[in-house]
Amino acid sequence: MAVLTNFADDCDLVNLGLAAGGRGPYFMRQTGSAPGSTSPQQDNFILRKDGVWVLNLTVFTLPEKEMNEKFLFRELPELVSVIDGLGGKPLVVEDKLPAGKSRAEMLAALQSTASTLISRLRDAKGSKFQR
Numbered sequence: 001m002a003v004l005t006n007f008a009d010d011c012d013l014v015n016l017g018l019a020a021g022g023r024g025p026y027f028m029r030q031t032g033s034a035p036g037s038t039s040p041q042q043d044n045f046i047l048r049k050d051g052v053w054v055l056n057l058t059v060f061t062l063p064e065k066e067m068n069e070k071f072l073f074r075e076l077p078e079l080v081s082v083i084d085g086l087g088g089k090p091l092v093v094e095d096k097l098p099a100g101k102s103r104a105e106m107l108a109a110l111q112s113t114a115s116t117l118i119s120r121l122r123d124a125k126g127s128k129f130q131r
Helices: 064-071 076-084 103-111 116-123
Strands: 012-015 026-032 043-047 053-055
Touching: 026 076
Parallel strands: none
Antiparallel strands: 012 026, 026 043, 043 053
8 A cells, every 4th residue: 555755766757738739737646555555546636736635536626726826836846845855754744535525426526627727636647757
């Protein structure tokens, strides 16, 4: 069972390719479970700009503007700066679904979204982070 870490080698870098020249915006994704979790559930998490790993299903429920501001890095050096400021085991992981929502409801909503940004985030292919 993979546990989330703050090590770039354990993460996937995703380039959405929407900016000039197809460079950016970027986000960092990782699959695993929160440190200390006893659940066998492995989920995708997205790194927020403040260094907190957030369950991707909850990220996708945010308004696009908030998602852009909190999770998308316009330039690669900005993302590298956040990653370099982290180390070891994440101190905070937000792995809970919104109150009153089931995983099935969240997945259904995600699959039916018309949002271009959310669709690109959902379907994005990542690559291992390399400096």
